[in-house]
Amino acid sequence: MLLTFAMPMALITLFAVVFGGTGGGKESRKYDLLLCDLDNTPASHHATAQLDSLKSLNLIPEQLENAQNLIKKGKKDAVLVFYKGFADSMVAGSALPVELQYDEAKEAEVGLLQQSLIPTLMMLPFSDLGNIPNMMQNRFDKMMGNAADNKLKNDMHAQFDSLYKTIGKGVSSKKNVSADKGKDVAQSFGMGSEIKMTKLVSATNDNSVGLVQAVAGTAIMMLLFSVVGIGASLLDEKQEGTLKKLLYSPLHPNSILFGKMIYSNCISIAQLSIMFVYANLVFALDIYHHLPSLLLMILATAYACSGFGVLLASIAKSRQQVQGLSTLIVLVMSCIGGSMVPTFIMPAFMQKISMFSVNYWGIQGFYDIFWRMLPFRDTTFLSRILVLALIGSVLNLVALKMFNKNILKMT
Amino acid sequence: MISVSNLKKSYDSIQALKGISFQIEKGEFFGLLGPNGAGKTTTISILSTIVEPSEGTVSIAGFDLKKNPAECKKTIGVVPQEIALYNELSAYDNLLFWGGLYGVPSAELKTRSEEILKLFGLYDRRNDKVKTYSGGMKRRINIASALLHKPVVLFMDEPTVGIDPQSRNLIFEVVEKLHKEGMTIVYTTHYMEEAERFCDRIGIIDDGRIIAQGSLEELKKSCQMKETIVVSFVLLSDTIFDQIVSEWKDLKRIENSIHFYSSNVKSDLAKIIIRCSETGLDIVHIDIQKVNLETIFLSLTGKQLRD
Numbered sequence: 001m002l003l004t005f006a007m008p009m010a011l012i013t014l015f016a017v018v019f020g021g022t023g024g025g026k027e028s029r030k031y032d033l034l035l036c037d038l039d040n041t042p043a044s045h046h047a048t049a050q051l052d053s054l055k056s057l058n059l060i061p062e063q064l065e066n067a068q069n070l071i072k073k074g075k076k077d078a079v080l081v082f083y084k085g086f087a088d089s090m091v092a093g094s095a096l097p098v099e100l101q102y103d104e105a106k107e108a109e110v111g112l113l114q115q116s117l118i119p120t121l122m123m124l125p126f127s128d129l130g131n132i133p134n135m136m137q138n139r140f141d142k143m144m145g146n147a148a149d150n151k152l153k154n155d156m157h158a159q160f161d162s163l164y165k166t167i168g169k170g171v172s173s174k175k176n177v178s179a180d181k182g183k184d185v186a187q188s189f190g191m192g193s194e195i196k197m198t199k200l201v202s203a204t205n206d207n208s209v210g211l212v213q214a215v216a217g218t219a220i221m222m223l224l225f226s227v228v229g230i231g232a233s234l235l236d237e238k239q240e241g242t243l244k245k246l247l248y249s250p251l252h253p254n255s256i257l258f259g260k261m262i263y264s265n266c267i268s269i270a271q272l273s274i275m276f277v278y279a280n281l282v283f284a285l286d287i288y289h290h291l292p293s294l295l296l297m298i299l300a301t302a303y304a305c306s307g308f309g310v311l312l313a314s315i316a317k318s319r320q321q322v323q324g325l326s327t328l329i330v331l332v333m334s335c336i337g338g339s340m341v342p343t344f345i346m347p348a349f350m351q352k353i354s355m356f357s358v359n360y361w362g363i364q365g366f367y368d369i370f371w372r373m374l375p376f377r378d379t380t381f382l383s384r385i386l387v388l389a390l391i392g393s394v395l396n397l398v399a400l401k402m403f404n405k406n407i408l409k410m411t
Numbered sequence: 412m413i414s415v416s417n418l419k420k421s422y423d424s425i426q427a428l429k430g431i432s433f434q435i436e437k438g439e440f441f442g443l444l445g446p447n448g449a450g451k452t453t454t455i456s457i458l459s460t461i462v463e464p465s466e467g468t469v470s471i472a473g474f475d476l477k478k479n480p481a482e483c484k485k486t487i488g489v490v491p492q493e494i495a496l497y498n499e500l501s502a503y504d505n506l507l508f509w510g511g512l513y514g515v516p517s518a519e520l521k522t523r524s525e526e527i528l529k530l531f532g533l534y535d536r537r538n539d540k541v542k543t544y545s546g547g548m549k550r551r552i553n554i555a556s557a558l559l560h561k562p563v564v565l566f567m568d569e570p571t572v573g574i575d576p577q578s579r580n581l582i583f584e585v586v587e588k589l590h591k592e593g594m595t596i597v598y599t600t601h602y603m604e605e606a607e608r609f610c611d612r613i614g615i616i617d618d619g620r621i622i623a624q625g626s627l628e629e630l631k632k633s634c635q636m637k638e639t640i641v642v643s644f645v646l647l648s649d650t651i652f653d654q655i656v657s658e659w660k661d662l663k664r665i666e667n668s669i670h671f672y673s674s675n676v677k678s679d680l681a682k683i684i685i686r687c688s689e690t691g692l693d694i695v696h697i698d699i700q701k702v703n704l705e706t707i708f709l710s711l712t713g714k715q716l717r718d
Contacts, residue, residue, distance in 0.1 A: 241495035245556075247461045248489040249512035250481050 010328065014335045017350055030348065031113050034067040034079035035059045039097075043087035047124055051080075056116040068101065071200050073380040074364060074372055077109050077344065078102035079200075080117065090125060093134025095142075103201040105209040105371055106344050114195070121195060201372055209371055211283050216366035217339035219275035220301060220359050221330065223268055227309025228326035230264045234313045234403075235322060257403045261310055261396060268302030285370065293369045293376045300388035301362040307395030308358060314402035333357040338364075361387045412437040412564060412595045413458070418467035420453050427453040429619035430467065435597065435612075440590050442610035443599045444708060450619045451599045452492070455568050458597070459489045472563050485513065488562030492569045494549045498542035502533055502552050505541055510559030520559065527555045530588075532581055547578025554582060564595045571605065583608070603704040613704070617712045630707050637661070637672040639700040640680055644668070645693040654690060659683075 035051070037044045052059050062070070067079035083097035090096065098121060102110045141153060234257075237243040246256050276294065279285035287294055312329070316322040334340055336350065337359025343351050354360040365384040368374040374381045413435040420428040428450045435441045445451045456462040458469060460480045469476040472486045496505050506524040515523065528534040531551040541549060554570055567586070571579050586609060590596055600606055606613055607627060614624040623630055647667045656662065661672040673679040676699055687694055700706075 241491055241493035242497065244461065244493075245489070245491055245495035245509070246512070248459050248484065248487075248491075249509075250484040250514070251512055 006328065010332055011335060014332060015341075017347065030056060030058050031109065031116065032058050032060055032076060032348070033113060033117075034062045034070065034076050036062055036064040036067050036079055036081045038064065038084050039082045039086035041087035043090045043124075044082040047082060047086070047121070050120050050124065051117070054116055054120060057113075068200055071101065071103050072372055073374065073378070074103065074105075074201075074367055075380070077106040078113055091134075092138070093125060094138050096121070096124065099196040099198055101198045101200040103372075104199045105201065105342075105367070108345050114197075117195065211279065211285055212367055212370040213338075213342055213363070215275060215279040215283075215285060216363045216370075217334075217342075217359070219272055220305065220337075220362045221334040221339040222275075223271055223302070223305045224308060224330045224333070224358070225326070226271055227264050227268055227306045228312055228322060228330065229309075230260065230267060230306070231309035231311075231313030232316075232319045232322040232326075234260055234310075235316060235319045239319070253404065254400060257310065257314075257400060260313075261306060261399075264306035264309055265302055268306045269298055272298045272302055287370075290369050290373070290376065293374075293381060296376070296385055297362070297365040297369060297381075297388075300385045300392070301358070301365065303392035304358045304362070304388040304395070305392075307392040307399065311395045311399040311402070314399040314406060317406075334359050336360075337362075358388070358391055361391065412439070412472060413441075413597070414468075414470045415454075415458070416468045418454070418457065418469065419465045420450075420457060420462065421465045427619055428457075428464075431616065431619070431621045432467075433614050433621060433624055435595060437595055438590075438593045440596045440598065440609050440611045442606040442613040443597060443616060444606055444613055444704065445599075445616035446712065449616045451616055452568065454616070455489075455566050455597070455599060459487060459566055460484055485560070486563045488557035488560065488565045490554050490557045490565065490567040490570050492572065494546075494553045496541045496549060496552055496556070499540060501538045501540055502528065502544070502555075503537040505552060506556055506559060509556040513560035515560050523559050523561075527558055530585060531555050545575070545578075547574040550574050551578055551581065554585065558589075562594070564597065565589065567596060567598045569599055569601065571600070571602065603708075606704055615708060615711055622711050623707075627704065630704075631702050634702075634707050634710050636702045636707060636710060637674050638676050638702050640671040640673055640676060640683060641696075641698040641700060642669050642671065642683060642687065642694055643696040643698075644687075645695055647692065651690050651692060655686070658686070 033051075035048060037048060048059065048061075051057055060076075062079065064079070064081060067076070070076040071079060079101050081099045081101065083099065085097050100110070100114070100117070102113075234243070237246070243256070247253060276285065276287050276298070280287045312322055312326055316325060334357075336346075336354045337343070337357030338346075338354055339359045343354045343360060343363075346354065361384050365381065365388070368378070368381045368384065413433075415434070416432050417430045418428055418432070419426070419430050431450070431454065433441075443451050443454065453462065457464050458471065458476075460476060460483055463477075471483045474482040474486065476483050497508065500508065503524060506527065507520060510520045510524060511517075525534065525537075528537045531554070533548060533551060533555075536544070536548070541552060544552070550570065554567070557565065570586075571582055574582075583605075586596065586598075590609065596609075598606070598609060610627075612624060612626050613630060614621050615630075616622070623633060625633065644667050647664070647669070652664055652669070655669065659671060663670045663672075671679065671683055680697075680699070684694070684697075
């Protein structure tokens with residue numbers, strides 16, 4: 001019943017939420033965007049206010065260095081920078097010194113951000129602070145380069161002035177021009193690609209974000225299935241009477257569980273290591289770049305995952321129960337934790353929920369190593385190790401308690 | 412060797428043991444008999460330290476079970492009712508594993524394992540996986556695995572359930588050998604003939620209480636049980652039966668048979684045959700039913716042992 005009906009329904013619900021269709025709601029998703037205003041002028045304040053009024057954006061003012069660190073550590077996706085000279089450019093009608101710095105791994109998310117940003121930014125020169133004729137002339141000069149002589153340029157500038165006198169006042173006097181209208185006008189002037197896009201975090205070696213996601217996500221999900229199998233062997237022993245026979249021996253009951261934990265950890269470490277070696281051999285994943293970090297992350301992930309397996313075995317009454325429970329829990333945890341779908345394309349609340357899964361911390365840790373290239377001593381990386389160690393310890397402690405309780409019940 | 416005093420065990424609202432007491436001397440073969448649910452397994456589980464008693468005291472080989480369970484565990488060997496072995500391991504590897512848990516040194520363990528395999532007639536198949544063994548062979552290894560650390564006390568919980576006669580006889584031989592060597596053995600079984608054959612003393616447990624204990628003779632005496640001479644006739648008239656009743660008080664008629672209860676079968680049997688001949692009764696069958704554990708058990712508990 002669980003596998004036939006409950007699990008598919010749970011997965012459908014999760015995937016629906018992940019991909020944004022939360023029960024037919026029309027509300028669009030809100031994206032966090034860091035904003036760094038280096039110009040700090042009325043023009044940049046006006047631009048900030050315009051962006052802040054967008055329902056799809058949640059602007060977070062931040063210092064440039066901090067913002068870049070947050071992106072490098074995977075905590076934020078992108079930062080929009082208004083450089084010094086923003087106001088001058090508005091007046092001069094030249095290209096705005098605006099840059100969107102982002103993590104290449106979040107390209108899907110950044111693409112959606114662009115969709116929100118471009119119409120508003122393209123409308124800025126058409127505001128009272130802008131200079132449309134200058135902008136049009138500059139745009140023409142840029143397009144023509146050295147191809148046009150001064151006479152042609154002057155003629156064209158005169159044409160633009162004439163055109164502006166005819167329609168420009170109309171455009172600038174309309175205070176409530178819709179974003180779509182503005183976008184259309186901007187695009188008609190060929191102004192659609194003025195934001196400078198800079199990849200702050202990008203592949204500096206052979207590791208692609210897709211490869212890191214595939215290896216880390218799959219390895220952790222499969223590891224969870226493996227450790228559940230190892231944990232369930234405890235229930236086999238219970239069923240076959242060997243657990244009872246072990247209890248007759250001078251061994252302390254807890255040492256039986258510790259034995260399983262150690263075995264589970266060893267298998268987990270071996271499995272993760274082999275997965276990464278395989279990825280290195282077949283897909284050229286650069287595992288040697290930060291070998292100490294990788295080993296530490298493998299140890300922490302194996303510890304957390306094996307704790308999960310032993311806990312499941314300790315709370316279940318039979319192997320069948322473990323199998324049903326584990327399939328459901330592992331799939332759901334893998335789904336919300338980013339093994340099946342990267343967490344950065346999930347809605348904000350799902351990203352928060354994903355933190356309750358082992359998968360999330362493990363995958364993020366492997367992203368830190370292979371994608372963000374964080375050093376071994378980086379606090380963000382170490383914090384993920386700490387969280388995994390804590391998860392493992394808590395799971396193991398609860399498993400120990402439940403194991404003792406179940407032994408008493410069994411005998 | 413074993414002292415049990417006022418032992419009680421409750422599981423929620425169910426009182427499995429209601430205060431049992433018994434003593435087992437060193438080298439004694441003690442049988443624990445009782446129907447299913449009487450409390451045998453609970454008693455064995457407590458004595459083998461995997462269940463904590465609710466009340467009462469137990470000491471094994473001078474060690475208090477509550478205060479020193481680890482020492483008690485080293486002293487005892489337990490043969491559980493179920494066959495608890497690792498099927499993917501060979502018999503030899505199983506023995507090495509189980510013996511290793513008791514801290515037997517490696518070299519000694521290997522020698523001891525080989526000796527025990529020979530004792531149980533499994534040396535030739537020592538390297539075969541246990542999963543390829545018959546039920547009887549597995550039972551033998553199950554017992555063997557409890558002997559590697561040379562326990563002073565051996566608990567055997569129904570060790571011969573569901574096995575072939577060959578294995579059963581081999582187990583009997585080993586058990587008798589161990590007993591002769593001075594091992595203290597606590598044995599639970601459903602089979603009366605096993606208890607009668609091996610046990611120096613027997614404790615009969617029913618509904619969480621020991622209702623009788625002693626040697627077979629002591630139990631017979633305490634139950635004041637008589638043997639039964641069953642005489643079947645071609646025809647038994649009421650008149651003739653009335654005559655016999657007037658001369659022999661302790662009897663019971665069942666159709667054309669009379670059950671005579673006797674404390675001295677030899678002399679009473681002769682008297683019965685002579686008297687029947689005098690009255691002209693034609694005897695077709697004579698059966699002597701001796702007092703055994705089954706009848707004692709039935710008399711004490713009102714239940715068959717296998718109930």
